[in-house]
Amino acid sequence: MAKKRNIIVGQSGGPTSVINSSLAGVYKNAVERGFDKVYGMLHGIQGLLDEQYIDLSTQIHSELDIELLKRTPSAFLGSCRYKLPEIHEDRAIYEKIFDILNKLEIYAFIYIGGNDSMDTIKKLSDYAIITGQTQKFLGVPKTIDNDLALTDHTPGFGSAAKYIAASTKEVIRDAEGLTYKKNMITIMEIMGRNAGWLTGATALSKSEDCEGPDLIYLPEVPFDIEKFLAKVKDLLKKKSSVVIAVSEGIKLADGRYVCELGSVGDYVDAFGHKQLQGTATYLANFLAAECGCKTRAVELSTLQRSASHMASRVDIDEAMMEELQDIKANVHVDYSILVVDSMTGQDAVNVATTFSEKVGIDGVILTKLDGDTRGGAALSIRAVTGKPILYVGMGEKLSDLEQFYPDRMASRILGMGDILTMIEKAQESIDEEASMKMVQKMKKNQFDFEDYLESMHQMKKMGGIGALLSMMPGMGGNQMKQLGDAVDEKKMARIEAIILSMTVKERQNPDVLNPSRKRRIANGAGVDISEVNRLVKQFEQSRKMMKQMSGMMGGKGKGRFGKKGMFGKLPF
Numbered sequence: 001m002a003k004k005r006n007i008i009v010g011q012s013g014g015p016t017s018v019i020n021s022s023l024a025g026v027y028k029n030a031v032e033r034g035f036d037k038v039y040g041m042l043h044g045i046q047g048l049l050d051e052q053y054i055d056l057s058t059q060i061h062s063e064l065d066i067e068l069l070k071r072t073p074s075a076f077l078g079s080c081r082y083k084l085p086e087i088h089e090d091r092a093i094y095e096k097i098f099d100i101l102n103k104l105e106i107y108a109f110i111y112i113g114g115n116d117s118m119d120t121i122k123k124l125s126d127y128a129i130i131t132g133q134t135q136k137f138l139g140v141p142k143t144i145d146n147d148l149a150l151t152d153h154t155p156g157f158g159s160a161a162k163y164i165a166a167s168t169k170e171v172i173r174d175a176e177g178l179t180y181k182k183n184m185i186t187i188m189e190i191m192g193r194n195a196g197w198l199t200g201a202t203a204l205s206k207s208e209d210c211e212g213p214d215l216i217y218l219p220e221v222p223f224d225i226e227k228f229l230a231k232v233k234d235l236l237k238k239k240s241s242v243v244i245a246v247s248e249g250i251k252l253a254d255g256r257y258v259c260e261l262g263s264v265g266d267y268v269d270a271f272g273h274k275q276l277q278g279t280a281t282y283l284a285n286f287l288a289a290e291c292g293c294k295t296r297a298v299e300l301s302t303l304q305r306s307a308s309h310m311a312s313r314v315d316i317d318e319a320m321m322e323e324l325q326d327i328k329a330n331v332h333v334d335y336s337i338l339v340v341d342s343m344t345g346q347d348a349v350n351v352a353t354t355f356s357e358k359v360g361i362d363g364v365i366l367t368k369l370d371g372d373t374r375g376g377a378a379l380s381i382r383a384v385t386g387k388p389i390l391y392v393g394m395g396e397k398l399s400d401l402e403q404f405y406p407d408r409m410a411s412r413i414l415g416m417g418d419i420l421t422m423i424e425k426a427q428e429s430i431d432e433e434a435s436m437k438m439v440q441k442m443k444k445n446q447f448d449f450e451d452y453l454e455s456m457h458q459m460k461k462m463g464g465i466g467a468l469l470s471m472m473p474g475m476g477g478n479q480m481k482q483l484g485d486a487v488d489e490k491k492m493a494r495i496e497a498i499i500l501s502m503t504v505k506e507r508q509n510p511d512v513l514n515p516s517r518k519r520r521i522a523n524g525a526g527v528d529i530s531e532v533n534r535l536v537k538q539f540e541q542s543r544k545m546m547k548q549m550s551g552m553m554g555g556k557g558k559g560r561f562g563k564k565g566m567f568g569k570l571p572f
Contacts, residue, residue: 005034006105009056010041010048011075012082012113012120013142014302016156017163017311021070021319022112022140023077027056028066039104044080045111045120049093051100070316073308083116084123087130094127101135108136114143114154142319144305147195155319157197158312160304164190165204168245171298172210175241183236183293186243188213189280191304193249196220198304202245214242219249223258228283229290236291246283248276258282277301317354337390339365342377349380356385366404367393378404447543449507453499456492497525498535510539 009026011019023040030038040059042052054077060066069076087094101109111121121139128135141148144160168188175186190199196218206212214235217223235242250258262282280297288295338361340348348366355361366378366389378389389404499507501524506513513521513536522529 005036005107006039007035007037007108007110008039008041008048008053008101008104008106009077009110010044010112011077011079011142012044012111012117013079014114014144015073015075015079015306016142016144017073017159017306017308018070018155018315018319019074019112019142020072020076021316022142022155024066024069025319026110026112026140027060027069035107037104039106040077043078044082044113044117045084045097046080046082047078048100049096053104071308071311073306081116082120084120087123087127094124097124098127098131098133098135101133106135108138110138110140112140112142114141114145114148117142118148144198145192145195146197155315158315158318159307159310160191160198161201161204162312162315163304163307163310164198164201164300166310167300167304168202168213168243169205169207169210172205172213172241172243175243178241183240183291184242185232185236185284185287185291185293185295186241187280187284187287187295187297188243188245189248189297189299189301190245191300192219192247193276194219196247199245199247213245214239215244217244217246217250219247219251222253223250224253225258225286229287232287233291236293244283246279248279250279335363336361337363337365339367340377340381341368342366342392343368346380348377349384352381353384356387361385361387363388363390365389365391365393365401449499449502449510449539450504452539453496453507456496494525494527494531495535498522498527498532501525510536 007026007030009023011023027038038056039053040056041048042054047053060069085093109121109124111117113120118139121137125137127133128137141151141154142156143154144156146154146157148154171186171188175184178184188202190202192198199216199218202213202216204212215228215231217228232242232244246258248259252258257276257279259276259279259282262278262285277299280299284295284297287293336359338352338355340351342348352361352364364381364385364387366381378392381387382389391401392404394400394402498521501521502513506517506521518532518536519529522532525532
């Protein structure tokens with residue numbers, strides 16, 4: 001039987017701001033580790049039972065798509081609240097699920113969710129063990145409640161806490177502006193059936209310019225309505241605006257939810273959880289009757305869950321990192337290489353540090369070293385991770401990926417250039433025989449526009465003018481900018497267009513270029529005729545200079561630079 005090389009991933013339960021960041025982490029890491037396909041279940045395990053799934057490569061085409069996915073609100077694949085029966089209750093459902101997994105050649109089943117989703121993973125894993133199936137089952141933590149067992153904190157909580165803290169501060173500010181000669185009580189209802197982490201996050205609103213909520217009630221502590229009333233009345237004697245934060249799951253000593261004291265529905269989900277709503281409304285009405293002042297109830301409800309516009313950056317990164325850790329723990333890895341953008345400076349160092357600590361890396365590839373940066377990030381990354389820099393990217397092409405040499409990088413950083421790399425590039429890119437023929441033509445004053453064009457092509461192979469200048473000794477930032485302006489790559493492209501607009505005869509014999517020919521060439525290249533005249537004039541001057549310099553290029557072995565001359569390997 002062929003080795004299974006595909007992965008399937010689903011999302012379950014209430015969405016969070018970073019549930020798609022976890023999905024992005026699964027996809028990115030699976031692709032990097034060489035899996036053939038990454039399938040996405042549409043609406044979790046419930047959708048899978050209906051064979052609703054997609055190949056994620058049809059939706060994600062680039063690194064930009066991954067970054068956008070990380071910041072996309074709600075559940076990209078769609079979620080569900082579906083409770084799998086016990087294995088002995090309905091074995092047929094499990095058989096159907098595993099038939100689908102085997103058909104898709106699934107190696108690993110990954111489910112992103114909270115406690116109930118982990119229950120699904122446990123049941124599927126148990127069935128696989130009982131029946132000898134080979135699939136691996138991974139549960140990815142996701143819940144804003146932050147109540148998942150064996151986790152320090154869960155992805156999604158940080159973003160929700162940030163949103164709640166900011167919203168609490170805004171509610172307090174709003175209430176203070178409406179209490180002139182009038183008392184007002186505001187009750188904020190926060191998600192949290194059994195855990196008070198989110199409600200506790202309202203305390204984060206306290207700062208130099210904000211006192212934070214006056215009272216906070218968590219589901220872990222039995223709620224005493226009489227003591228509650230007494231505290232509120234006492235506060236009203238001291239201040240005109242009172243803001244109270246309560247968990248939706250606060251209970252009386254007898255076990256009843258406070259929301260059950262009011263008019264609440266009897267809806268119960270697939271996992272037997274009663275829908276909790278109306279806690280703030282009940283308490284607001286209760287206080288209005290007892291205190292005789294204006295009250296209002298604020299329910300953040302689903303707003304706190306998927307507020308991606310206020311998602312925590314740490315939360316986003318951690319959610320993605322969690323997937324890298326999970327997959328690496330369950331998949332054999334020979335070598336882990338991190339690719340970082342040198343243009344991001346300290347951020348590149350931070351990324352490398354995080355990956356090294358959380359996932360573990362064996363080496364680093366540093367890209368965009370052909371930009372304004374000179375490679376200081378390489379030193380920092382090596383220092384903080386202790387891992388080697390393997391390759392550096394000096395352009396956009398695969399051929400621009402160069403092996404990293406510490407001494408050469410040090411020379412570049414110090415403004416001493418990189419002559420060795422420039423020589424190696426010349427040897428790789430330039431045809432020696434063609435170059436010698438060109439030298440001979442220079443000596444005889446036979447250098448024409450076709451030779452000029454060939455020299456431009458050879459220079460492109462070496463990375464262009466900018467790349468060559470960066471390797472020259474003494475080329476600091478100012479010098480590079482001045483020379484870069486002088487040899488603008490766009491100007492070089494226009495010169496190439498002008499030469500290509502010439503006929504073969506015109507390129508080989510520039511002396512035939514008269515005004516009418518120049519006008520036709522200008523029209524063909526899409527430039528003004530003055531640019532054509534300027535190029536022809538510069539070319540004539542260059543030919544004269546080359547003729548004068550013929551002695552420096554060797555001649556009959558009498559030149560000071562030997563038989564091949566000073567420019568024996570260069571295209572000019």
